[in-house]
Amino acid sequence: MKDSISKPITRVDAPAKISGAAKYIGDIHFENQLFAKTVRSDKPKAKIVSIKTPSLPDGYYIIDKNDIPGINRMRTVVSDHPIFADDEVNYIGQPILLVVGPEREKIYEIVSQIKIEYKDESAVFSIEEAEEKGTVFTEYSYSKGEPEAAFHDAVKIIEDEYHTGLQEHVYLEPQGITGEYKDETMFIYGSMQCPFYVKGAIQDVLGWDSDRIRIIQSITGGAFGGKEEFPSLMACQVAVASLKTKRPVQMIYDRDEDIICSTKRHPSIVHYKAGLGKSNQVIVLNIDIIFDAGAYSELSPVVLQRGMFSATGVYNFPHLSVRGRNFMTNNVPSGAYRGFGAPQTIFGTEMLMHNIAVKLGVDPLKYKINHLIKRGDPTCTGGKIRDEVKLLEIIEKVEKMSGYRRKIERRKKFKGIGVSLFLHGCGFTGKGEATIKGKIILKKNGDTVILKVSSVEMGQGAETCLRKIVAHTLSLPMEKVICETIDTGLIPDSGPTVASRTTMIVGGLLRQASLELKDCWNEANEIEISKTYKHPDFLSWDDDKFVGDAYPTYSWGANVAEVEIDSLTYEINVKKISAVYDVGVPIDEKMLRGQMQGGIVQSIGWATIEVMNSSKGKLAQHNLTDYKIPTSMDVPEIACKFIENPYEFGPFGAKCAGELPSAGAPPAVAAAVSNALGIPIKSIPLTPEYLMEIDKHED
Amino acid sequence: MVEGFRPADLQEALEFMAKHPSIPIAGGTDLMIQKARGFGLKPDFNKPLLFIGHLRELRQISVRNGNIHIGASVLLNELIKNDKIPEALKMAVRQMASPPSRNLATIGGNICNASPAGDTLPYLYAADAFLVLKSSQAERKIPVGKFITGPGKTTLKSDELLTEIIIPDKVFSANYYKKVGTRKGMSLSKASFTGLADIESEKITDIRIAFGSVAPTIVRSREIEASIIGKPVSEIKNAVPEIVKKFAPLIRPIDDARSSAEYRKQVSLRLLENFLMKLT
Numbered sequence: 001m002k003d004s005i006s007k008p009i010t011r012v013d014a015p016a017k018i019s020g021a022a023k024y025i026g027d028i029h030f031e032n033q034l035f036a037k038t039v040r041s042d043k044p045k046a047k048i049v050s051i052k053t054p055s056l057p058d059g060y061y062i063i064d065k066n067d068i069p070g071i072n073r074m075r076t077v078v079s080d081h082p083i084f085a086d087d088e089v090n091y092i093g094q095p096i097l098l099v100v101g102p103e104r105e106k107i108y109e110i111v112s113q114i115k116i117e118y119k120d121e122s123a124v125f126s127i128e129e130a131e132e133k134g135t136v137f138t139e140y141s142y143s144k145g146e147p148e149a150a151f152h153d154a155v156k157i158i159e160d161e162y163h164t165g166l167q168e169h170v171y172l173e174p175q176g177i178t179g180e181y182k183d184e185t186m187f188i189y190g191s192m193q194c195p196f197y198v199k200g201a202i203q204d205v206l207g208w209d210s211d212r213i214r215i216i217q218s219i220t221g222g223a224f225g226g227k228e229e230f231p232s233l234m235a236c237q238v239a240v241a242s243l244k245t246k247r248p249v250q251m252i253y254d255r256d257e258d259i260i261c262s263t264k265r266h267p268s269i270v271h272y273k274a275g276l277g278k279s280n281q282v283i284v285l286n287i288d289i290i291f292d293a294g295a296y297s298e299l300s301p302v303v304l305q306r307g308m309f310s311a312t313g314v315y316n317f318p319h320l321s322v323r324g325r326n327f328m329t330n331n332v333p334s335g336a337y338r339g340f341g342a343p344q345t346i347f348g349t350e351m352l353m354h355n356i357a358v359k360l361g362v363d364p365l366k367y368k369i370n371h372l373i374k375r376g377d378p379t380c381t382g383g384k385i386r387d388e389v390k391l392l393e394i395i396e397k398v399e400k401m402s403g404y405r406r407k408i409e410r411r412k413k414f415k416g417i418g419v420s421l422f423l424h425g426c427g428f429t430g431k432g433e434a435t436i437k438g439k440i441i442l443k444k445n446g447d448t449v450i451l452k453v454s455s456v457e458m459g460q461g462a463e464t465c466l467r468k469i470v471a472h473t474l475s476l477p478m479e480k481v482i483c484e485t486i487d488t489g490l491i492p493d494s495g496p497t498v499a500s501r502t503t504m505i506v507g508g509l510l511r512q513a514s515l516e517l518k519d520c521w522n523e524a525n526e527i528e529i530s531k532t533y534k535h536p537d538f539l540s541w542d543d544d545k546f547v548g549d550a551y552p553t554y555s556w557g558a559n560v561a562e563v564e565i566d567s568l569t570y571e572i573n574v575k576k577i578s579a580v581y582d583v584g585v586p587i588d589e590k591m592l593r594g595q596m597q598g599g600i601v602q603s604i605g606w607a608t609i610e611v612m613n614s615s616k617g618k619l620a621q622h623n624l625t626d627y628k629i630p631t632s633m634d635v636p637e638i639a640c641k642f643i644e645n646p647y648e649f650g651p652f653g654a655k656c657a658g659e660l661p662s663a664g665a666p667p668a669v670a671a672a673v674s675n676a677l678g679i680p681i682k683s684i685p686l687t688p689e690y691l692m693e694i695d696k697h698e699d
Numbered sequence: 700m701v702e703g704f705r706p707a708d709l710q711e712a713l714e715f716m717a718k719h720p721s722i723p724i725a726g727g728t729d730l731m732i733q734k735a736r737g738f739g740l741k742p743d744f745n746k747p748l749l750f751i752g753h754l755r756e757l758r759q760i761s762v763r764n765g766n767i768h769i770g771a772s773v774l775l776n777e778l779i780k781n782d783k784i785p786e787a788l789k790m791a792v793r794q795m796a797s798p799p800s801r802n803l804a805t806i807g808g809n810i811c812n813a814s815p816a817g818d819t820l821p822y823l824y825a826a827d828a829f830l831v832l833k834s835s836q837a838e839r840k841i842p843v844g845k846f847i848t849g850p851g852k853t854t855l856k857s858d859e860l861l862t863e864i865i866i867p868d869k870v871f872s873a874n875y876y877k878k879v880g881t882r883k884g885m886s887l888s889k890a891s892f893t894g895l896a897d898i899e900s901e902k903i904t905d906i907r908i909a910f911g912s913v914a915p916t917i918v919r920s921r922e923i924e925a926s927i928i929g930k931p932v933s934e935i936k937n938a939v940p941e942i943v944k945k946f947a948p949l950i951r952p953i954d955d956a957r958s959s960a961e962y963r964k965q966v967s968l969r970l971l972e973n974f975l976m977k978l979t
Contacts, residue, residue: 035739104739254738568969569879609881625732625887626956631797633883688879689962 005652008590011464025176025218030248036098041089044330044617046118054113060101063241070207078297083236090295093261123330127292130327137297137326142546145319150284154275162348163683166612167265173221176252179238191220192231194496201232217486220458225336263335266291270348284319293326294333300326307341309550312380313349314421316373339662350667355680383549394558394580402560402578414565418671422663425551426656427501434535438495442513444527452484453494455502461591473514500656511651555655557581561668570688574636584647584655599661605630607666607684703748709756713835720857725752725772726803769864771807788822790876797885813847816912821893824917825907831863871895875974888912889958894974913952935979
């Protein structure tokens, strides 16, 4: 591995972050800056009858819908979220107006004096209730083969339902944005994943030409999807405030406020009807997916699509019918969260396969292996698995690392082992990449190369990764390859930093440009090369019928979880996770291992201890005292290995990686818990309260 | 108005309290969170703060006349490190919060906070701890169970300071502690259980049982304990269902954001049963 791209190097962002020198948005003070505080709805659904505001002292302002020069909606996939409530509110925490001024104490005093009169309307609080009332945002379906006929042929039918809950991102740095109107231009600074999404949203809200808007990312302390669409909303609010006050306006959330109003992972219910053939093989599967989208649709349609296209997991079911629905409820809007809908459906499918195997009295892993998809097979949407699928090699490795076979045969009550197999579709879903057409620029300037992309560093290692791809190609030291500031005035739109697309798609473009630059390196002192993404011709996708290749390729993985359950308290102790991944070729093995460990721990949290319930639209856990995520004390032993499977179109053979681990650990842990207690598991989080209850019923 | 006062010694602190109703603060690990108002705002203290974390008189641990005296401002981490502190108390303290919080938080704070989930409390109830409450004029000594009257409520008077915790220096042959939190560290108790017992000549000669987080205050019943004392160890196994049945009505937990009443009750009684069975 001496000269391999995978050989670890020091992360370029580490020194500043470790020493504390890194300046986050809350550390950046603007001259004459004002602060903003949001007044929010405390009703889940109501008409606003009146808003009474106190008389404002000099220098204090109220900013609301009347101050918006353009459109009062946040631009995203479905642009339905008002920047400030019009005349109605649809969830607790919905922004109604801002109070802006120089002193925070005074701002809070003004906020406390604002009286809003509402007329309550009947609200919808759960997916079940939404299904009953039919408050559907989106409904999609697709099928494969002849499911109806296949059910007719099935010798056994099994029906099951799987549930997953809300998850809060808990990025270390809460949301924060500063807007500054200066020289006829709107400058937005802040913690974000997608500068050009923010730019588009500001354009709509101000009604301005794009050349008068500049978005500058500040150092971002974690995001996990939580800073994909949400920063656009805050940015639009502070932009309007800065335009009105003609001063910089900073808005940074407390943790409590952040939790109350920011997006979460979609809660899900997935209903399955499986038809088994004579050899007990699943020959036909009916999957009915429902997500709680919350009060506004926003990104939910594409989250649902990824959930639907990932719902068959790593299996090739000959006949299939899949329906997906997003329901409107009066809960805080759901949004992007690492895995983007796939961890929910993969959890259901993995547990379904596990539970069917247990019911049939066969080893779950063997049962799963009998259904594996392989190269040349059709995908669930009738595309094609073009690249080599090394699942058997992955499984063999993870079995060896964990001693799975030996341990599963010696089952003891309260000690269990479980396995999960999973995949992640690389890059945007469907025609996403073809639509976005990411663009990058590589510029040689003497002995230095500047790379210009809109892909942001948010803690995941993008800057190190992208610079490394260029440096390695050109045989330059890392310090000679630098990233242009993430400022939409200086960089092209290489697309948002989402969908595990940065390394494969943006890194791929940088690799191509670097190779070209290498060829002409000596021709001039200054050379600029730009590249625009071109969707490979062999990929086809029908976005109306959902037919074709939903993704250009896939990354794969297997996890084995070992758990011990306290026989008195039913607390789960996850002892060890063994993990093997195929992400093509790791661009930096150590950094990637960090990604996988983080993803494992984060998703174990979702599967076990992270409880977020809302009662009549109000979150019961709205601070980090009550909403608990794993600490270092809770991290199990993690053994993590990669197998190489170079992807022809990825830089150095790299595929997607960042979201892959999120789908793996939850079903592995749930299968291990099922194994430990000898009961089927169909719902997460696996709290001790829930386990004690279901174990009692099984006894 | 005085916003804060840092006395030179205990006497000065008590004199200040006599004149100014104030809020004593040591580590502030709970108080600062309770009174936090928002990003960039001062916490919501309606009275002046009296800083007592540094007072040397409150930082001592000593053993006198068969009692362990612990100053109210002794840090949780100091309890863990001190060899005079009974193991049963250390078992509880080791699982509280996180190392940084334990380097700030004090035992006096945990008591005066009077939370049903206060993790030093079940042990202090079980060990028959007394508290010394001082004012500039007087001093009184009361059992911890008489001090705490409800969630966040104590009999502390406005001019009084908790200065010392007195625990009989007695070693039990059986020490049992279990905290049920949501995760392994930095967790508030959903339920906690402390069991102490002495066994001599195959007989239970002393037993103390205390439950945390399952009622407005710590649950302990001298009456039920008395019914166990004197029993031969060999009879415990048969007596367990009866003892569990006697405790059941005293365990009156609530549903909240962290757990359910049903779970808290079940788990408390399971821990009780496990403790008793371990004595046999």
